[in-house]
Amino acid sequence: TPVWMAERLRRGGIRPVSLLVDVTQYVMLELGQPMHAFDRDLLTGPVGVRRARAGEALTLLDGREVALDPEFLLIADADRPVALAGVMGGFDTRVTDTTRDVFLEAAHFAPPAIIGRGRRLGLYTDAGHRFERGVDPELPRQAIEYATRLILDLAGGAPGPVVEAVLPEHLPQPQPIRLRRGRLARVLGLAIADVEVERILRALGLAVEPIESGWQVTPPARRFDLALEEDLVEEIARIHGYDAIPATLPGGATVLHAPSETRVDEADVRRQLAARDLLEAVNYAFVDAALLAQWQADGGAVPLANPLSAELAVMRTRLLPGLVAALGRNVARQQARVRLFEVGNVFARPADAGDAPVETLRVAAVACGAASPEQWGEPARPVGFHDLKGDLESLAALSGARLEFRRSQAPWGHPGRSADVYRDDMHLGWIGQLHPRLQQALGLDLDVVGFELDLEPLLVRPVPKAQPLSRYPSVRRDLAFVVAEDVPWAALRASVQAVAGAYLRDLVLFDRYVGKGVETGCKSLAMGLILQDETRTLTDRDVDAVVAEVLAALQREHAAVIRG
Template sequence: MKFSENWLRELVDIPVDRDALMHRLTMAGLEVEGVEALGAALAGVVVGEIVACAPHPNADKLRVCEVAAGAAVPLVIVCGAPNARTGLKAPLATIGTTMPNGIEIKRAALRGVESNGMLCSAKELGIDADASGLMELPADAPVGTSLAQYLGLPDASVEIKLTPNRPDCLSVLGLARDASALFGTALHDPPGAPVAAAAGATRAATLDAGADCPRYCGRIIEGIDASAKTPLWMAERLRRSGVRPVSALVDVTQYVMLELGQPMHAYDDAMLDGPISVRRARAREVVKLLDGSEHILDDGFLVIADRKGLHGLAGIMGGHDSRVTDATKTVFLEAAHFAPGAIMGRARKLGLHTDASHRFERGVDPEMPRRAIERATALILAIAGGTPGPLTESVLAADLPLRAPVALRRTRLARLLGIDVADAEVERILRALGMQVEASADGWRATPPSHRFDIQIEEDLIEEVVRVHGYERVPTRAPRGELLGPVLPEARLEISRLRAQLVARDYAEAVCYAFLSTDLLLKWQLFDNTVMLSNPLSADLAVMRPSLLPGLVAALAANRRRQQARVRLFEVGRVFSGGTPVDPSPVESERIAGVACGRAVAENWASEARALDFFDVRGDAESLFALTNAADAFSFTPGGPAWLHPGQAAEVRRDGVAVGWIGALHPDLLAKLDLDDDVFVFEFDVAAVSRRDLPRAEAVSRYPSVRRDLSFELPEAVPYGAVEAAIRDAVGETLARVVLFDRYAGPNLGSGVKSLAIGLILQDRYRTLTDQDADRCTALAVSALESVCKAKLRG
């Protein structure tokens, strides 16, 4: 919202300077985004009139002008502006004037002709951006008068940033109301006396949209001069408010909107046929708007129509065919109240954004249309003449919005603000903001005015009190009492520990979207039992992710396409599934996942290049398991989902319960994802890998250990985890450690057979083991391997 500072000061007495005013508005919630000072250095600039204008004798593009400036003899001015002509009145900077850009005007000879000042454009004066020619002043501008005095300068164009709940401040009157309450000074309402009808012409209006348009006011004015020029004072206020003047009739409607906050429209009455109807658009109905654009509508739009067809989109923009032009003789003024819900989003749907839609979407005073018609009528009669007819009003009283009283408790006010505001001050503030206030035993009951759509609950009133009373008057106090930190159970690892461990293993953390495309999930064979979004941002983000891996692998592929040969990424995040037939509610769980490809170690001089393999990534996963103090509880079983390589995949279990997968991606999936290198992945439930066994302190045995080595053959399909588990179960507590120090498979052993060499480290905490003890433990281990793992001891 842009406005002229002088315009605001005309409507309310403001006892402070510009800087203090801007600070006070900002502190009251009307954030000042910018202030553009206008005409601050125009001493020496007067109204001049060109009384003679001739070509320069030595320059084709220059003219020699004689300019009357209030002195006995006209001044000779050399000017290059294309619109310099006899009879034109324009600003004249006299000798000795310092312009806003710092240039001092001096007597100078231009191509042999002495110039005694400078005729100015609006841009050179710092009051507008127009530099196309001299600033043209009205013919009645008094010659020799100070330009600043004539234009009402100095002034400032102020831009404020409003929150959506304050549409009442999208007008100078609304800002003046707030300023009046802030400074406790008088508010001077703009003129709004009813204009007596001098003719009988009327145009009826029917309201066929119910609560979407419960009030419609109109008036016919005959015999106007549509070519009349907009007065300078109005044009300047429009410019300083960010609106370019167009024509007298359009400028009046724009001016009233800026002044009172009520959007209006002027129709050429000769182009209307029969009564006005405010109704819903019919399917496929077409409207041509003021800007020349045509739009196909549906029944979600409100339209203004007559018997011939559509004449505009209600609350957005008027129609092209019934627009006012310089040939218009009779004008029909319209001011209506449209419900915010009926306008909201309609302009954006058509790619439009207008001042009217901006206001109606947020809420316009339902009591303002009649006053706006009267104000616009008076302005048009003063500028363009004419004969007004009676003001007509159609209203659905039951559908007009009503402001219900809101209770404000004294104790609640003090509790939320932390200070006591005097009862008299609370009542003054509420009444200054236009509310009807009734005292009650525990506080007040305030009925908001019709223009305050945002006052609905007690907290709204408290906000009004504190912003007018002054946020800076609320003391800053430190909170009392102790703040207790979160209690972190020792039996659970913090997520940060898991992240730090993977970072230490040369992984980088990634954050991927929680939404994936259907096509990607179909490639992964993960589309079953997923959670679909009912209103996705796009087709590529239509499904909640059932796994972290598709997003991570996509990130890996993006890095590979950017010449990153060695990539390691991990993510901790939530995944989603569709639930069960018994309970179809979506289920979410937290997972930790990693992806890796390229070399096993970064390129360096101390080691040979080696491609990453399954056991490198398994080592990374086992480093996570080690943090739980229960690494032995995790086991790897061959197998896994269909998207993993059948020969390089394992299901990971903890205490026999599946907690995730690890392995290489299937070659078919790599081809679908356009990846040309092996990619190894893992994904585990965070709950499983963050559950930690509490460490227990035990005395170190003072007795020596004994080692027995075993070499045996067994089927290739038997995993080493089963071998170690069988040995531990058979030997018991005497077994301190198991070491696998050799593995062999080859033609000497036959197909499907491997050879393992294992060292048993035996130790007792209370005595030295004898050879008989060691032989007995070895025999137990051999017997278990033979029976459980189908192993055969080698000689």
């Protein structure tokens, strides 16, 4: 290979190999037409193009043997395949330094016949890249003649006949494009004279026919990039000069929308969680199917038809797996305290929804490490269930929602430190600590707490109603009692609210004790009842009656025992 050709190939990003190979590569760089050189002495009979047969194999130029199927297009001689059409040549018929007779092949392959074939085999070649995007169908003969001339000039020899097979009805035919005069002026922001438009288009080798509304433009076969009216507008702007187009700032009226009284804005949700010392994360909606299986959350998962990779093969059914994975990456990079949240959609195919996936807007948060940043005024403690519960309740306060927490059976949750979340008996999601086995499987050494809920029900709020403050004083009574360890506070609170009626303004749990003086398997709770009437001052008799009803309900429904 002469120095000038080798240097041009290197500058084009191609490594010189040998004269015959370099000539075909050089022609491809100059004309844009991929081609291949075979050793004619190694070919048997006529050479043609056909589909691969099931079970057929081919050894490629890189030495790899690949299994083929009828989806692949082949260059074949009378006995065997000799090249993978539009992608790579075969090893057995390659040209070498001892080659005396050369067989040159150049063809036009339609993009649908080549797209994805190389990717299936892990092959990425210049030829495949060009054919997938389209090559001028008029180039093959020109490329053959140019390559022949270069070989004769550089290596000598005698040319053989050029055999050409053309089926014009199967070649891509340029489609005319209508360019409207008004559309051109509207997109560019200026009017260009008809004479100038026609001059530019004809100078680019386009056939131009004036019509009433503008022009009918037919691009040459080599201009695959010209398919739309906007493509022609871009060409005219490029040749006319971008500097000749006036810089006009866009204008328009700004419409202000009044905030809704009955709906919380998603931006408020993000601001609230950020104010609670959480950082927003934005994860892919695609996840690894194996990750969902670890969480036992792969039911109804929607697989992707053409995933970017095996690790992004299905749509996420929950936010927590991806969010915990992001937390783990931060912990692995020496971030001991991590607090993240995400607002996004999840996708699942319920059993009763046929083939249609259902998209649901959710909010999730995770945390690990210290409950608060390190500082001298407060002793350090690990973040726990109630820290995230406080974050969640602050979020619910935006819509005035009262949440109820019930014991959860979620497989990814810690058996004694997780709960299902409800609003008005509607199940919203889950909150708690991850199961130790799941944390171990995910490689997490720190305890991780989090929550995930459907967001839409939390965005709905009643219209606020102003109420005057009561003119009458409130009364507080504190009660301490012992109940079984497995009785949840939510059940006790519901019993108190049911019997206290309209007098109850607030109910506060201010103490929990387990230890000396309390029977094993039980716990001592202390709560404060704040009572008030809107129309009069409550008497001791009124308050005593309410307290007596509360105690009776707790004893009757939960076997509570009043502490002396």
